[in-house]
Amino acid sequence: MNYSRQRETVYDVLRSTKDHPSADWIYGECKKIIPNIGLATVYRNLEQLVAQGKAIKVPVGQDKDRFDADVSLHVHGACPVCGKVWDEEVSAPLNDALKAECEKNHSDGYSLTFFRVCGECKAKQEQ
Amino acid sequence: MNYSRQRETVYDVLRSTKDHPSADWIYGECKKIIPNIGLATVYRNLEQLVAQGKAIKVPVGQDKDRFDADVSLHVHGACPVCGKVWDEEVSAPLNDALKAECEKNHSDGYSLTFFRVCGECKAKQEQ
DNA sequence: AGCAAAATCGAGAATTATTCTCATTTTATT
C-alpha cells in the first residue's frame, strides 16, 4: 500500500468528527481540501481503512453506510427519525457482560445500537 | 389498512423461517404461492409490517436488508464472510444489563449483533 | 347483491448508494 494524499485526507476528515458520517459527507469535506477528489476515491479509501482496521462501518439500518474512526468496541445510539448516530455511554455491568459474552462465543466483535428519537426530532414531533 | 392476500403471504413466509431473510428471498418464496406477485408488493408489505410492529429490519451491515418476524428484543449473530444471520442466546446478566440500559436511557429498543465467522465459512477458509 | 371510495396491486421506470472500468497520474525503487 502506497501513500496517497487522498487517503490521508479521507482519514483526517473521518477522525475530525464524532458524527459517524456517511461517505458522501466525507466526500464533501474532502473536496474542501482537494477540490477535484473523486467520489470513488473516497469509497475506495474508506474500504481500505476498514480493511486495515483503522475505521469501522456502523450498521444502523439506515440507507447510507456510516463510518467511524473510533475502532474500539463501543456502543451507539441512533435516531430512527433523522438517522443521527452518536456514541452512547453505558453502565459498567453492561460493558462487562458484553465483553464476557464476546469471549464466551469467540466473536470478533459486536455492534450494539440503542434506538431513541433524538431531542431535535422529538421537539419537531410535538409541534 | 385493508386485508390483502399478498400481505398475508409475505407475513406467512417471513414467519415460516428463522433465517432472517432478505426481501428478494421472501419474494421468491411468495412466488411459489402467488406466481404473479410483484417485487414492489413484497417491499411495500414488508415496510408496512415493520411499521405495524409485526416485523423488524435487522441491521447487519450487509448489502441487503434482513427481516425478522420475531419482534421481541433478542440478540443476533452474523457471519462477516457469507452474511448469514442467526439468533444468539446470551447470558442472563447480559440480557438484564441490556434491559436496564434500555430503561435508563428511554430507548425504544436496541440492536445487538455479534460478528463471528460461521462454521461453514471457517471450514472453507482452512482448505 | 350493487356501487362508490379507498386501498392495494403488478409492471416497469426511476432513484440512490456503491462498485467497476480504464486511461492517466503519482509513488516507490533502482
Next chain:
DNA sequence: AATAAAATGAGAATAATTCTCGATTTTGCT
C-alpha cells in the same frame, strides 16, 4: 531519470429499493 506498481478521476455499470400509474381488489353502505 527510468520503470513498475499503486492510486486517481470521471463516468459508466450495478444492485437494492422506491416510485408511478393504470388496473384490480377490498370495504362500507344501501
